[in-house]
Amino acid sequence: MDIATLLHWLQQAATERPAAQCIIRFRSGSYYRRFLYRLSKAASASGLSDVYRPLPIIRGICCRLPNDVELGTATGPIWIEKDCKISVSPSLKKYASFENGVQWGVKQIKAPQAWSITTGHRIKIGVIDTGIDFGHPDLQHSLLRGINLLNRSKLPHDDNGHGTHIAGTIAAVGGIHGMTGVAPRSLIAPVKAFDRNGSAYVSDIILGIDWCVRNGMNIINMSFGMKTRSKALLSAVNNAYNSGVIIIASSGNDGKLRSVDYPARYPQTISVGATNRQRKVASFSNRGAYIDIYAPGDKIPSAWLRGQYNEMSGTSMATSHVSGAVALLLSLYPGLSPGEIKAIMKRSMQPLKNSKTRRNVGELDISRMLQAAKQR
Template sequence: MEWLRSPPCTAEYLGRRGILRFFDSDDYAQFLLTSKLNERRTQTDKIRPIRNLNLIQAVSCPWEAYNSNTFPKCLTGKVIWEEDVPVSVAALPKGALVTDKGIPWGVKHIQAPQAWGRTTGFRVKVGVIDTGVDFSHPDLRHSLERGINLLYRMALPQDDNGHGTHISGTIAAANELQGMIGVAPRSTIYPVKAFDHNGTAFVSDIILGIEWCVRNQMDVVNMSFGMKTRSRSLLNAVNNAYRSGVLIVASSGNDGRIGDIDYPARYNQTIAVGAINQANRIAKFTNRSGLIDIYAPGDRIVSAWLRGKHREMSGTSMATSHVTGAIALLLSVKPGLTPAQIKAVIKNSAKPLQHGKAPRMAGELNVMRMIKAAEFL
């Protein structure tokens, strides 16, 4: 089939795409066999335009392929076609590079340092689906495993944007003398590069990232990005991860919307995170609704950046990484907790917002209260 031999591409110029999901596992297996989607790739290949999404029994392919005469129409009626929409990382424009480091205000605010005598996140595996990470950064050098690059399979998931490095620093930076300390400095980051240098990916890239995290038994997954469109395929992947014991932490978005938050944070099987500022108020940029599970520091957050530097950034992305780090601290002392138990502990132990007007509003993250609440499980 000619469309299977299209040039390899990345998210920035693949064009319109779709996800074809199969209800019948035999149909899916037969499709893979007849379409030869599992052909060998050379070491120099980027990821091909046709991707197997085994976690949800689907494939991602270009719109032209679906509409072409070469597509196996015999399976129509047993499949669902869904737009493979673009997704963007959830951060506001970059702040300034900074020289002051140490323990950032957000890490202090959630009382992570008070917990370090008992837990530092040791041996907890954290998947970060993002733009990759700066493997040479001195603050992260001892906190990283190889992970995976979904855009260039044979390459390290090296960060060419900065967002993933910033997120990873807040979670697990460990360079007290010359750099900064993250929430869970002895947890281990497994970077999953699904986003290109513009901070853009397709839903199918995210699904592949979730699949990798499930297969490699991550304890918690940070997803600091969002989209406005509901995707059944992404929901299916999130549900499968949840049932497999892998909890996903997701950002609510930065549009300042009230009564609405981004996907995948909007799914019940994730932890939806909003941002607060240093004045203990909900940040103006945060999307918020009754679906927010927890608020955490997300305004003017200093963390690691490319080429060993540090940068101040704001966004629900930054808030999400604080929550992921806190979960790593929790799982280090309570390794058997299920996703449902973790979510309940985080919500029930939240500290009421000082300036929250609605009585049922989600509270803010507090590590000490969280760990204490987990003792009764």
């Protein structure tokens, strides 16, 4: 397929409705650069600048194409796939009375025992989510500016609550009147890719991953998932992994034995399932061969909008515990690769209680994790 045909499709989609939102990836960097040059010239001449967004981490663009263009196939030097919707992992939510201090999940994974030697100091965590409550008193000392991918002229303010909850478990510093997260001296960069309904496109996630890599994030927290496999998302995850970024993803809340959401199913991520206070797999959590580690995810209190607190359940909450734990580990051993971190975690897990899952899977235990890292 030549560049002229692609440009014709874009012009056609700009004037016709309906049109399908798609991701186009290019096999070679030179062909991609040549296409972007031709596209930028055509856009300035014909008003196409609003109908596409570059996705440099995957050598691609997000755009609209006519509905009759065949998707999901490779055509010469390019691949075209549908830009699918993706959601923050649906979580069970309940407003609850809040007790100050260290929450039960943070205690269960033994984070407080590690704070005398590591608090995650200066480790940067990109939380690709719904944004954050910048006014929350427990988070004000833990925040970087981040980015709002839905409106780049605005701060990534949270209009849903999910992202604030995730950030609280990772890095809250509330003192005697608030809560303390797993890695209280780590830094959260909120990457707002999801709208107030907790919905985003795959292209938004790819842009978020790209921003995290370019801005030196050590960890990316992905508390979201979808059922369909996206080669474009896999390409972005793989490029981040090869750049040394640790990606931690929620497995999903379908309670299924052999089903894990994407991107957690990709081997380049650390896939997280959820446990309860009894160290058992939570009933809602996906489980099975694709899970790398379990962490507390049932009835987790954390930060919420307008400076409040909220209790939520889901593998999203488990994922934030693991992100905090990796921050503690990286602060002590900054040279560890994503593969080494996953191996250390899997080697040091606490066996699950009364579990029918396979024996080589267990719950996060930070004391054992740090010991395993020391002995490696």
